[in-house]
Amino acid sequence: MKKCLKETPSQTAGPYVHIGLLPEVAGIEVDRHGIDAHTGLSGGTPIIITGVVRDGAGDIVKDALLEIWQAGSDGQFVDGQTGFARCHTDFETGEFRFETVKPGSVDWTDGSPQAPHITLMIFARGINIHLHTRIYFADEMDANASDPVLGAIADGRETLLATPDAGSNNSYRFDVSLQGDAETVFFDI
C-alpha cells in the first residue's frame, strides 16, 4: 500500500481552545461532556501532578491546554477513555493539576520494560503544532536508568522528571518550559 494523501496540517489551538475542549472553563454549560482532569484510573497509587508551563521569557502561560494518556498501575492500557485526562492552566495562577494513578511499566518496542511514564501533549496560542513530551518520575531511579527513551536524551533528561512534593508521597511537581535554558525535551514520535 502506498501513502497517497498528506496529513492535514496542524494549526494552533488558539486562546479560545477551552470552548471546544473544556467548555465549562470557557463558561459554557454542556450536558455530559465527560472529559476532565481525572484519568478515571484506579488501583495502585493515586497521585496528583501539578505544574506550570513557562515561555521563553520565563513567563507563566495561562492559556494552555494539556492532555495526558497513560497505562494503569499494571502497565496495561484500559479500553475506553480511562487513562485519558485533559486540563487547562489556570487563568489566574497558570497552574495545571491532574489526578490519576502512578502508571506501571509499558513495554518498549523490543519487549523490554520502559520506566513508568505518562504521555503529555500541550496545546496553546502560539503553538503551531502540539508539543509531545513524557512525564517520568524522579523517584523511579532504577527504572529511569535503563529506560530507552530517557537513555536517548543527550541533554535535558531531567526536564522529564516529575519530582515528589516534600512532605507528600502522592503529589508530584512537573513544570514545562517551552523554550530557553531549561527547555523541556519534546518528541517527534
Added chain:
Amino acid sequence: MVSEIKTAFTPRDRTWHPKGLTPAYNSTVLRSPKRTLLQMPASRSETSGPVFGHNMLGDHDADMLRNAIVDGDPVGERIVVSGRVLDEYARPQPNVLIEAWQANAGGRYRHVRDGYLAPLDPNFSGYGRCMSDAEGYYSFRTIRPGPYPYPNNGPAWRPAHIHLSLFGACFAQRLVTQFYFEGDPLIRHCAIVNAVSDPAAVDQLVAKLDLDNAVPFDALAYRFDIVLRGRNETPLEADHG
C-alpha cells in the same frame, strides 16, 4: 541505533506542517522550542489512545444551530459542514471524535477571555462535537463564523475559521487544526495560515463550497476532508491490536 527502529506510523512530515517558530505569527516567538524534536519510535504509549463512545455525545452536540438556543435561532449564515476522515493511505477512519469550536457570526467567541466589541449571540455557543461513522464520514451544522481582529505585530484579522480537534485510533494520530472557507480574501493575509509554507498544504485547510449538499431554503454546505497519520502496514513491533 534507535533511529533504525521503524515506527508503527508514518513519520510526520514536519515541512508540511507549520514549523514551531513562525515569527510573522508573533505568539510563536516565545512559545516555540529551540531544540530539535527528539525522534523516537512509537511504543504502546503512542500506538494506543482513548476510545470515545458515540454515547458520550449529547443530543445536539453536532448541531450548533440548536445546542445553545435560549429564545430563538442563532444569527448568521446557516451551513452544513461535512467530510470524510481518512488516513494517509486513504483508508476511512471510523469513530474519530471531532470537537469543534468557533466564533459567532460577528466574530465574537463565547469565552470569558474574549473582549472583542462584537456582541455575543445569546443563542449560540460555538461548541460542538461529532464522531465519524463506520466509513469515516462526519457532519455538523453551524453558522459561518465571522472574521475578527487580533493583536499580532500590530492589528491583524483572522479569516473566518472553525477549529477542529481529532482523536484517531491512537495518541500518535492526535491532531488539532483549523479550516477556512473557499474564497475568503483574508486567508492569504493571515500569519497563522501562512505558518504553513506549502500552498498545497494551505489549500488542504480550505473547505470547499458544496452546493450539492446544500439544504434547499435552509443551509449552504461546505466540504472539509481530513487526513490523519497512516499506520504502517507492517510495523516491526508486535501489534497488540
